[in-house]
Amino acid sequence: MQITRPKGPRATISLVAMIDVLMILLVFFMVTSTYLDLDMVPLAGADGAAAEANPPETGPDPLPARLLVRLGSDGAGYVRGRALEATALSAMVAGRLAETPALEVLVLPSGQADVQALATLMDALVAGGATRLRLIRLEGQP
Amino acid sequence: MKLARPARRTPPETIIALIDVVFFLLVFFMLVGRMDATAPFDVLPPVAQTGADMPGGGVTISVSADGVMALDGVVRARADVLLALAARLAEAPDTLVRLNADRAVPLRHVLPLAAEIEALGAREVVLVLTPGGG
Numbered sequence: 001m002q003i004t005r006p007k008g009p010r011a012t013i014s015l016v017a018m019i020d021v022l023m024i025l026l027v028f029f030m031v032t033s034t035y036l037d038l039d040m041v042p043l044a045g046a047d048g049a050a051a052e053a054n055p056p057e058t059g060p061d062p063l064p065a066r067l068l069v070r071l072g073s074d075g076a077g078y079v080r081g082r083a084l085e086a087t088a089l090s091a092m093v094a095g096r097l098a099e100t101p102a103l104e105v106l107v108l109p110s111g112q113a114d115v116q117a118l119a120t121l122m123d124a125l126v127a128g129g130a131t132r133l134r135l136i137r138l139e140g141q142p
Numbered sequence: 143m144k145l146a147r148p149a150r151r152t153p154p155e156t157i158i159a160l161i162d163v164v165f166f167l168l169v170f171f172m173l174v175g176r177m178d179a180t181a182p183f184d185v186l187p188p189v190a191q192t193g194a195d196m197p198g199g200g201v202t203i204s205v206s207a208d209g210v211m212a213l214d215g216v217v218r219a220r221a222d223v224l225l226a227l228a229a230r231l232a233e234a235p236d237t238l239v240r241l242n243a244d245r246a247v248p249l250r251h252v253l254p255l256a257a258e259i260e261a262l263g264a265r266e267v268v269l270v271l272t273p274g275g276g
Contacts, residue, residue, distance in 0.1 A: 017159055019164065026171065030171050038272060038273075039196060057235045080201060093255060116246065119269075120188075126191070138249065
């Protein structure tokens with residue numbers, strides 16, 4: 001004769017273990033993630049080369065108008081040998097753009113200037129409305 | 143006659159609500175944070191107003207204020223960085239290369255590096271900025 005045991009209550013799965021795992025995952029992601037809001041600006045790459053291969057139509061003038069801005073080692077922007085403040089530079093670019101909308105702005109950076117100076121100069125040029133901005137390549141190792 | 147009700151046992155705290163909260167916090171931190179490799183030294187990216195939002199993924203090259211370089215969080219010599227990067231780009235030429243340079247580093251440490259990375263075949267080389275200022 002087989003004796004049937006009375007069925008006990010079903011074992012419940014403990015949720016405490018799951019909470020522990022979730023907590024550890026939470027702490028892991030809080031600690032390992034960075035929460036800096038960073039932006040980027042393109043420096044080099046094939047996209048720029050492609051844009052150069054197919055320059056946009058500039059109308060009857062075959063030579064696109066260019067403005068060369070030199071970034072001096074002191075961090076100031078020089079146009080035709082004259083140092084310009086950021087606001088003056090913006091105004092100058094805006095004036096030139098009003099004459100020739102297809103104006104291309106070339107930046108010749110000095111290797112001694114720091115990265116912040118380049119970012120500030122680009123800010124000033126963009127504030128003047130420059131959209132076609134190019135950086136002249138620096139070659140050679142430091 | 144007074145009928146004594148059987149004393150009810152206080153129900154246990156529902157633990158489900160706690161799990162829900164922890165789970166939402168977990169999802170929040172996963173979405174908000176970025177799992178980038180951070181540089182082993184302090185890097186303060188330059189502040190600028192112009193710039194686009196940076197997508198995730200890719201390779202990060204950090205350059206400290208005195209010109210020390212790190213590739214994805216590991217300090218390497220400049221030649222080693224370029225060698226490792228060449229191998230990565232040979233496998234996946236679409237890899238986004240981020241230059242995370244300190245704001246005080248001279249451009250001679252950064253711009254020739256960008257040109258060399260481009261010569262290795264990188265499709266996209268970007269400079270990391272901190273939005274703000276102006």
